Amino acid sequence: MSSSSTYKLIYFDGRGLAETSRMLFKAAGQAFEDYRYPIVISGGQYQRPEWDADKPKYLYEKIPALEIDGGKYTIAQSKAIERFLARRFNMMGSNDVETAIIDAAGEQIIDVKQAYNKAKTAGEDSVKKFFEEDLKKTFMAFEKQANKDKSGYWMGSRLSLFDIQLYNLIHFFDDQQSVQKALENCPSLKAVHDKVEQTPEIKKWLDERPQTVF
Template sequence: MPNYKLIYFNGRGRAEVARYVFALAGAEYEDHRIEFSEWAALKPTMPAGALPVLEVDGARIAQSHAIARYVAREFNLAGDNNLEMAQCDQVLETLVDISNDAAPIGSEKDETKKAELKKSIFEEKVKAKLQYLDNFLAANGGEFFVGKKFTLADVGALFRLDRVIGDFGDDALKDFPKLAAHREKVSKEPKIAAWIEKRPKTNF
């Protein structure tokens, strides 16, 4: 097996889905976390001037989604055939859409306006995507998004749905019981649960 070194800041952020995949695979890797104070010196040395970066025997891969997909493919957790890979991608791209929808929340400083913005984003944009994911899950039997085992789609959803709850509140999944149950199930998968327990407690 190659040597994997995942370089990111000390947070879950854009590295966490790849970390979930490593955990699910039970694979060894170096979880290299840098301080913000080190970043200015390191930035020019990184392929795209940003993190995360995954080193594979020294070769560097940039872009969080490329990294997560690469790691998932390494461990056969990206779908068992071309169709399943496309199904995983459908879920992942929907999660990206949800992330993009929620992005303006972070830049609104006025608390009253922020609360209104959250409400409108949730009602007008996010809800329909959650419904799509709920239906997608139901169509595959409700246990796994794709095929008959956990894949990148399932851990990607865990990460994003945690953020949805963080952004829109504990009730965000109340109309989507299948998604809520699935999130619970993925977080209790023994290797994922062990990682959640042991990972550094960080504020992003």
């Protein structure tokens, strides 16, 4: 398999678990098919009949999925897809230690999102505590590791998977005021955010991507 492969990224018509992979494709200048199952909210419920019909065809009955070379290979699990693409596009660090650090930070994002979902079910006070403590501590930890090479990127001298994951984490929450407060003492992370947003291929994508509810 070579990097001249063709790619089809399959997900719902939303950013969700596919957007980091879409942004990796865009940043790398790699063409891909951005296949989106329609999803509408009706009576407070998600309706996605096309997906329901196709679901049993997928290995774990979940998406995103990445089909390579016309479906010769299919990769499941969003984080496995992201790491695969990042490795292919040279965005996974420049040695095995950098790779592991990028990988670990991505795992922490999963943990912090889980903490947020838990806080939401526990009520308003827990959500407030989440932003003031959990998210802030996670950002401070990321800040400590950031920009050691003075490149403005989080790790090393070029864009990596974690830069994009961090950008999407920052935009994951509805309460942007609390996110900005949690980021207060993290100048390097804010700089990474802006650098990602100003990357020409990504900027173009942010301007033209479909506006979706999630």
